[in-house]
Amino acid sequence: xxxxxxxxxxxxxxxxxxxxxxxxxxxxxxxxxxxxxxxxxxxxxxxxxxxxxxxxxxxxxxxxxxxxxxxxxxxxxxxxxxxxxxxxxxxxxxxxxxxxxxxxxxxxxxxxxxxxxxxxxxxxxxxxxxxxxxxxxxxxxxxxxxxxxxxxxxxxxxxxxxxxxxxxxxxxxxxxxxxxxxxxxxxxxxxxxxxxxxxxxxxxxxxxxxxxxxxxxxxxxxxxxxxxxxxxxxxxxxxxxxxxxxxxxxxxxxxxxxxxxxxxxxxxxxxxxxxxxxxxxxxxxxxxxxxxxxxxxxxxxxxxxxxxxxxxxxxxxxxxxxxxxxxxxxxxxxxxxxxxxxxxxxxxxxxxxxxxxxxxxxxxxxxxxxxxxxxxxxxxxxxxxxxxxxxxxxxxxxxxxxxxxxxxxxxxxxxxxxxxxxxxxxxx
Amino acid sequence: xxxxxxxxxxxxxxxxxxxxxxxxxxxxxxxxxxxxxxxxxxxxxxxxxxxxxxxxxxxxxxxxxxxxxxxxxxxxxxxxxxxxxxxxxxxxxxxxxxxxxxxxxxxxxxxxxxxxxxxxxxxxxxxxxxxxxxxxxxxxxxxxxxxxxxxxxxxxxxxxxxxxxxxxxxxxxxxxxxxxxxxxxxxxxxxxxxxxxxxxxxxxxxxxxxxxxxxxxxxxxxxxxxxxxxxxxxxxxxxxxxxxxxxxxxxxxxxxxxxxxxxxxxxxxxxxxxxxxxxxxxxxxxxxxxxxxxxxxxxxxxxxxxxxxxxxxxxxxxxxxxxxxxxxxxxxxxxxxxxxxxxxxxxxxxxxxxxxxxxxxxxxxxxxxxxxxxxxxxxxxxxxxxxxxxxxxxxxxxxxxxxxxxxxxxxxxxxxxxxxxxxxxxxx
Numbered sequence: 001x002x003x004x005x006x007x008x009x010x011x012x013x014x015x016x017x018x019x020x021x022x023x024x025x026x027x028x029x030x031x032x033x034x035x036x037x038x039x040x041x042x043x044x045x046x047x048x049x050x051x052x053x054x055x056x057x058x059x060x061x062x063x064x065x066x067x068x069x070x071x072x073x074x075x076x077x078x079x080x081x082x083x084x085x086x087x088x089x090x091x092x093x094x095x096x097x098x099x100x101x102x103x104x105x106x107x108x109x110x111x112x113x114x115x116x117x118x119x120x121x122x123x124x125x126x127x128x129x130x131x132x133x134x135x136x137x138x139x140x141x142x143x144x145x146x147x148x149x150x151x152x153x154x155x156x157x158x159x160x161x162x163x164x165x166x167x168x169x170x171x172x173x174x175x176x177x178x179x180x181x182x183x184x185x186x187x188x189x190x191x192x193x194x195x196x197x198x199x200x201x202x203x204x205x206x207x208x209x210x211x212x213x214x215x216x217x218x219x220x221x222x223x224x225x226x227x228x229x230x231x232x233x234x235x236x237x238x239x240x241x242x243x244x245x246x247x248x249x250x251x252x253x254x255x256x257x258x259x260x261x262x263x264x265x266x267x268x269x270x271x272x273x274x275x276x277x278x279x280x281x282x283x284x285x286x287x288x289x290x291x292x293x294x295x296x297x298x299x300x301x302x303x304x305x306x307x308x309x310x311x312x313x314x315x316x317x318x319x320x321x322x323x324x325x326x327x328x329x330x331x332x333x334x335x336x337x338x339x340x341x342x343x344x345x346x347x348x349x350x351x352x353x354x355x356x357x358x359x360x361x362x363x364x365x366x367x368x369x370x371x372x373x374x375x376x377x378x379x380x381x382x383x384x385x386x387x388x389x390x391x392x393x394x395x396x397x398x399x400x401x402x403x404x405x406x407x408x409x410x411x412x413x414x415x416x417x418x419x420x421x422x423x424x425x426x427x428x
Numbered sequence: 429x430x431x432x433x434x435x436x437x438x439x440x441x442x443x444x445x446x447x448x449x450x451x452x453x454x455x456x457x458x459x460x461x462x463x464x465x466x467x468x469x470x471x472x473x474x475x476x477x478x479x480x481x482x483x484x485x486x487x488x489x490x491x492x493x494x495x496x497x498x499x500x501x502x503x504x505x506x507x508x509x510x511x512x513x514x515x516x517x518x519x520x521x522x523x524x525x526x527x528x529x530x531x532x533x534x535x536x537x538x539x540x541x542x543x544x545x546x547x548x549x550x551x552x553x554x555x556x557x558x559x560x561x562x563x564x565x566x567x568x569x570x571x572x573x574x575x576x577x578x579x580x581x582x583x584x585x586x587x588x589x590x591x592x593x594x595x596x597x598x599x600x601x602x603x604x605x606x607x608x609x610x611x612x613x614x615x616x617x618x619x620x621x622x623x624x625x626x627x628x629x630x631x632x633x634x635x636x637x638x639x640x641x642x643x644x645x646x647x648x649x650x651x652x653x654x655x656x657x658x659x660x661x662x663x664x665x666x667x668x669x670x671x672x673x674x675x676x677x678x679x680x681x682x683x684x685x686x687x688x689x690x691x692x693x694x695x696x697x698x699x700x701x702x703x704x705x706x707x708x709x710x711x712x713x714x715x716x717x718x719x720x721x722x723x724x725x726x727x728x729x730x731x732x733x734x735x736x737x738x739x740x741x742x743x744x745x746x747x748x749x750x751x752x753x754x755x756x757x758x759x760x761x762x763x764x765x766x767x768x769x770x771x772x773x774x775x776x777x778x779x780x781x782x783x784x785x786x787x788x789x790x791x792x793x794x795x796x797x798x799x800x801x802x803x804x805x806x807x808x809x810x811x812x813x814x815x816x817x818x819x820x821x822x823x824x825x826x827x828x829x830x831x832x833x834x835x836x837x838x839x840x841x842x843x844x845x846x847x848x849x850x851x852x853x854x855x856x
Contacts, residue, residue, distance in 0.1 A: 026477050028468035028621075029657060029666060031459055040456035049454045051489055053481040061479055061500070068496060072489070193455070204553050207513050227485075227515065229452050230594075238452060293749075299735025300728025303749045307727025308837050310803050318755035320748055321721075321731045326790065327746035331759070362754065375738050405547065406573070406596060409736050 010157050012187035016042050017069040018052040021062060021081035021090050022165060025054045034079045034170055041178050043193070045186035046242055047075060057087040066097045066160075074158055075185075077174075080165030082148035084127040090162055091133060091151070098155050100135035108132035108140060108149055115147060141177065145169045152181065159185065189242045192249035196237040196260055197270035199421040203230040206264070210237070213259050222252035232410055233417030234276070269424055276420045277305040283427040284315035289364040291423070293319040294332050294353035296344070297371035297387060302416040317363045322353065332356030332368075343382070345370050350388035351399050358392050365427075366392040369419050371402075373411045387415040391422045398426060438585050440615035443478045444470050445497040449509035449518050450593060451484035462507045462598055469606050471621070473614035474670065475503060485515040494525045494588075502586055503613075505602075508593030510576035512556040518590055519561055519579070526583050528563035536560035536568065536577055543575060569605065573597045580609065587613065617670055620677035624665040624688055625698035627849040631658040634692070638665070641687050650680040660838060661845030662704070697852060704848045705733040711855040712743035712793070719851070720789040721747040722760050722781035724772070725799035725815060730844040745791045750781070760784030760796075771810070773798050778816035779827050786820050793855075794820040797847050799830075801839045815843040819850045826854060 018039070020032035032054050039049045050073050055062045062081075069076045081090030095102045109124075109132040116124040131148050134140060141150030141161075146169040151162040161177070163170045198206060207228055217224035222243045229236040239256050241249040257271050269279050284291055293303050303319040306312055320331045325344055328334040334352040342348045353368025371387030378384035383403070390399035400422065404414040446467070448460035460482050467477045478501050483490045490509075497504045509518030523530045537552075537560040544552040559576050562568060569578030569589075574597040579590040589605070591598045626634065635656050645652035655666045667684050669677040685699050697707050712719055721731050731747040734740055748759045753772055756762040762780040770776045781796025799815030806812035811831070818827035828850070832842040 026467065026480065027655075028464045028471065029655060031461065031464065033459065036456045036459065039454065043456065050486075051481055051483050051493065052454065053479055055479050058478075064496075064500070065479065068492075072492070195457075202548060204512055204556060205550075208553055208555070227451055228513070238455065238457075295728070297735075298732070299740075299744070300723070300731035300747055300749065303728035304726070304732050304840070307725075307749075307751065307801075308840070310836055312727075313751055313805075316727070316749075316751045318749055318751055318759065319728055320759075321728065321735075321744075321746055323735065323741055323744045323746055331746065331748075373735075377741075408738055410596065412732070412736070 010185070011074070013047055013074040013159060013182075013185045014187050014189075015050045015073040016047050016075040016077060017050055017073045019062075019065055019069065019076065019078045020052070020054045020165070021057065021078055022054075023056040023058075023087070025080070026056050032079075034165070034167055037167070037171055038077055038079070038174060041174055042075075043191045045178065045183060046189035046191055047186050048191070057081060057089055059089050059093050062089060062093045063097050066094055070097070070155065070158060070160075075161070076158070077161045077163065079163050079170055082131065082150075082162060082164045084125070084130050084147070088130070091130070091135075094153070094160060094162060095135040098135065098153060098160065100137060100153065102133040102135055104129065104132050105134040105140065106132070108134065112147055141173050143169050143173060145172065152177075189244050190246050190249070191240055191242045192246055192253060193238065193240045194253045194257060194271065195273055196239065196257065196268055197275070198235040198237065198264060198267050199233070199269050199276065199417065199424075200267050201235060201264070203228060203235055206235055209263055210260065213256070213263065217252075217256050217259075220252055222248050224252050224256040226256070232406075233414045266425060266428060269421065276417060276424065278309050280420050280424050280427070281306060281309045281312055281315060283424060284365070285311070287427060289427070290315050290317045290362070291365040291367065292317045292357045292361040292363040293367040293369070294328075294357045295319060295321050295367075295369050296323060296328070296353070297373045298369050298412050298415050298419070299323065301412050302367070302369065302419050305416055305420070318361050320357070328353065331360070333359065345372055345382055345386055345388060347388045347390070347399050347401055350390035351392070351397050354390035354392035354399075355397060364394060365423060367419055367423065368392075369415055371411070371415055373408045373415075375408060385411050387411070387418070389415065389419045389422060391419070391426055393426060398422060438613070439502070441475055441502040441587065441610075441613045442615050443501045444475050444503040444505060445478055445501040446480040447490075447493055447497065447504065447506045448480070448482045448593070449485065449490060449506055450482075451486070451515070453482045453508070454484045460507075462593070462595055465595070465599055466505055466507070466602060468621070469602055470503075471619040473606065473611055474617040474619060475614050485509060485517055487517050487521050490517060490521045491525050494522055498525075498583065498586055498588075503589070504586070505589045505591065507591050507598055510559065510578075510590060510592045512553070512558050512575070516558070519558075519563075522581070522588060522590060523563040526563065526581060526588065528565060528581065530561040530563055532557065532560050533562045533568065534560070536562070540575055569601050571597050571601060573600065580605070617672050618674050618677070619668055619670045620674055620681060621666060621668040622681045622685060622699065623701055624667070624685065624696055625703070626663040626665065626692060626695050627661070627697050627704065627845065628695050629663060629692070631656060631663055634663055637691055638688065641684070641691065645680075645684050645687075648680055650676050652680050652684045654684070660834075661842045694853065694856060697849065704845060704852065706737050708848050708852050708855070709734060709737045709740055709743060711852060713739070715855060717792040717855070718743050718745045718790070719793040719795065720745045720785045720791040721795040721797070722756075722785045723747060723749050723795075723797050724751060724756070724781070725801045726797050726840050726843050726847070727751070729840050730795070730797065730847050733844055733848070746789050748785070756781065759788070761787065773800055773810055773814055773816060775816045775818070775827050775829055778818035779820070779825055782818035782820040782827075783825060792822060793851060795847055795851065796820075797843055799839070799843055801836045801843075803836060813839050815839070815846070817843065817847045817850060819847070819854055821854060826850060
């Protein structure tokens with residue numbers, strides 16, 4: 001827009017809402033995933049998403065949602081409902097709410113006719129003319145990958161964007177706007193974000209320890225925002241900061257990360273987005289160590305997670321899923337007597353499995369995991385969720401008995417997380 | 429409620445809104461997936477979802493969304509924001525909007541204290557008392573899997589449900605309500621739904637074969653609706669019908685299922701919701717067969733999937749993840765010469781792995797899987813995604829070489845799906 005003083009300054013866009021339109025998105029079968037992409041793109045411009053909604057192909061509901069959004073945000077992005085059928089109501093409803101009458105844009109009709117002739121070797125069906133209807137004053141956004149053009153509508157200082165629903169149409173259209181008109185309207189105070197991952201702790205205690213930090217971070221010249229999230233077997237801490245110079249945001253987050261590390265120590269296993277299997281894999285690769293695992297209750301899950309990481313064949317040598325006692329004895333040399341004396345789920349058996357794995361395979365690290373994943377097989381002394389884990393290296397064998405809570409798959413996952421975390425702490 | 433005439437009849441609940449609360453759900457990193465489950469459950473009662481929204485941990489936005497929803501629907505389900513921290517605003521905001529003051533429910537506090545003592549061997553942090561705050565007149569919904577209780581609040585003829593965000597807490601709580609108080613409040617024109625799962629086909633061809641059936645089903649007295657969904661390694665066909673008598677819907681769906689089976693034959697592996705590992709497990713259990721797997725590129729994933737099924741220790745004897753060539757030779761007796769002649773990723777090696785597994789373990793079925801999961805390791809003749817799979821039984825060994833498309837984890841999953849499907853077809 002340029003030329004200081006020549007045009008009135010408009011307030012920069014800072015808050016957006018996303019409306020995904022389509023009855024199929026209100027079934028149990030479909031999720032609106034466009035909004036993740038839209039959010040990510042908007043955040044890079046410093047625009048925050050205040051809320052997002054999914055609305056069916058329903059004029060009344062959509063009109064209400066559009067009105068609500070215009071009351072509360074500077075930028076409204078609607079995806080979907082721009083097709084040629086009666087179900088496609090977005091264009092009509094938005095024009096109605098904004099009070100801009102629709103008129104056919106002949107250049108769009110022409111483009112549609114050409115598209116049908118070249119792509120589908122057929123005449124354009126008459127219903128597709130609806131896609132050429134444009135609200136007065138709107139700008140047309142070209143769609144290279146489909147028939148529905150997008151629309152940019154200025155409404156006072158607010159902007160309404162209508163984009164088609166298919167991701168391969170929406171994404172390039174939004175990306176192009178990000179490089180031009182949207183960038184020019186945003187504040188430029190971009191958001192930077194960092195995720196810390198934490199193992200071996202529970203959420204509320206972690207929150208209590210971190211709360212004094214949150215308070216301090218909020219007072220900084222570039223304040224850092226924190227959100228804590230408990231996931232199965234780990235806690236995530238999301239840090240974010242915004243500043244016109246991204247380097248300033250990064251610097252503030254860097255200091256906040258250092259604060260967390262000083263408070264939680266080695267319980268923080270990732271500050272760069274890597275998951276636990278990547279962290280363990282990188283430690284093994286860096287130290288040129290090979291690993292073999294003897295998994296019982298985890299049924300191969302730990303090895304499967306480790307081998308999800310590209311390049312893991314450098315350090316994963318083999319594993320054994322010793323579901324039966326026979327397999328524990330034959331493949332790992334676990335003494336029959338140890339199983340009889342302590343039971344298959346016991347600290348001594350986990351240690352014998354880890355050490356047996358090291359003895360039978362040409363590896364540096366052996367892991368043994370044995371437990372009761374449930375729902376059956378629990379006893380009063382060893383309830384469902386009891387899992388014994390041992391990690392053996394050339395220097396020592398460490399072991400621990402855990403009690404996990406949850407369903408079978410959750411016990412398996414938590415056991416895999418605990419085993420990987422034990423390996424990480426021994427190698428770190 | 430019962431006793432005709434004794435209590436005023438309330439209008440049945442027919443329209444719901446779902447609000448997912450949590451700033452993390454407004455980042456590019458997280459999707460609200462609870463709403464899929466909630467929608468499915470509500471649909472079974474004949475309740476339709478009018479819209480759904482995601483709101484951050486923001487009092488003003490949440491209050492506005494709650495007010496809007498109460499204007500437009502009979503049932504509002506909020507998930508998330510019931511934790512003990514300052515970010516958890518759902519309880520406060522909803523109580524505020526509804527005008528019900530919060531008071532501490534000592535019985536909840538007591539339960540929380542006990543939970544902390546028994547689960548975490550620690551005293552309850554004081555902040556957790558916030559989870560015992562209950563709006564006047566609300567009913568408490570017990571949470572067997574977490575600290576946050578749910579709340580059922582009657583607001584005139586409307587119902588507001590507050591449920592915790594973690595799916596493993598929300599799901600059982602909602603399911604329990606579906607069996608009781610929610611069912612009693614719904615209209616009863618329930619939707620019935622059936623999911624058919626199909627392996628070994630591609631979507632567009634399947635769709636073409638099924639299209640004539642769709643047209644026929646739509647003409648029925650109780651019409652059956654169909655949606656086809658391609659997932660990784662399988663296709664799902666969702667059938668649904670609605671009628672005041674659920675038996676009528678079930679009967680119509682039953683005939684539609686028979687039509688599909690007649691058209692697609694044994695490619696349909698599940699008509700009752702079971703996944704492939706359950707179907708294979710049930711076949712093994714019914715025939716009293718035991719299985720052992722030699723996994724290379726799948727890294728334990730197949731065994732992990734099989735052992736996700738409760739009771740799988742009856743038929744999973746052991747597995748070997750033979751990531752290195754040494755392991756293939758030592759643990760499975762794959763001849764060195766076979767590896768040298770054909771390469772580790774080859775049909776003869778897969779066969780030798782499957783048969784070696786049968787020879788080394790006391791099992792009936794042996795499986796061998798070897799492939800290139802990528803991103804590295806591909807060659808012109810054996811590109812990334814090449815996977816050889818063999819299944820050996822006492823009667824025969826079958827093998828096949830596949831070429832899967834996708835990233836490493838997708839190749840692993842498709843290979844696991846193909847291997848399980850081969851076992852299924854051999855046992856069926």
